[in-house]
Amino acid sequence: MAVKTRSFGLVRLFDEPLFRLIAINGAAGIVIAILVFAGIFWSNIGNLRSLVLNADDPVLPVLMLAFGLVITLGSVVIGSAIMLLGKEDRGGGTAFRLPEVDKGSALQPVRVTTRSQK
Numbered sequence: 001m002a003v004k005t006r007s008f009g010l011v012r013l014f015d016e017p018l019f020r021l022i023a024i025n026g027a028a029g030i031v032i033a034i035l036v037f038a039g040i041f042w043s044n045i046g047n048l049r050s051l052v053l054n055a056d057d058p059v060l061p062v063l064m065l066a067f068g069l070v071i072t073l074g075s076v077v078i079g080s081a082i083m084l085l086g087k088e089d090r091g092g093g094t095a096f097r098l099p100e101v102d103k104g105s106a107l108q109p110v111r112v113t114t115r116s117q118k
Contacts, residue, residue: 025081029074037069 013019041049052058 021081021085022078025078026074029077030070032077033066033069033073036073037066040065 014023041052044050052061055061
């Protein structure tokens with residue numbers, strides 16, 4: 001008979017597939033946010049790097065930008081992973097298809113009458 005050992009804490013959480021999905025995709029979102037953050041400062045978009053370096057307290061704007069990027073991009077990656085959960089074929093496109101219309105018998109002319117203006 002196999003003895004099942006009980007694990008506690010974070011190890012037990014990683015046994016849950018939904019938590020594992022959220023944790024892996026959240027980490028991917030944080031990595032993407034770091035890359036975007038570095039790209040913004042490297043390319044000096046909107047003269048932001050110069051403004052931050054010349055500020056009296058440069059830590060606050062850097063933390064605010066980093067926090068906003070992590071929340072936004074992390075949520076996008078996690079949300080897209082959750083929305084793709086039920087997909088069997090992940091090749092793109094939509095699973096919803098409109099039914100085909102029989103054009104021969106369904107379309108009939110309609111008589112429209114109008115009043116003539118004098």
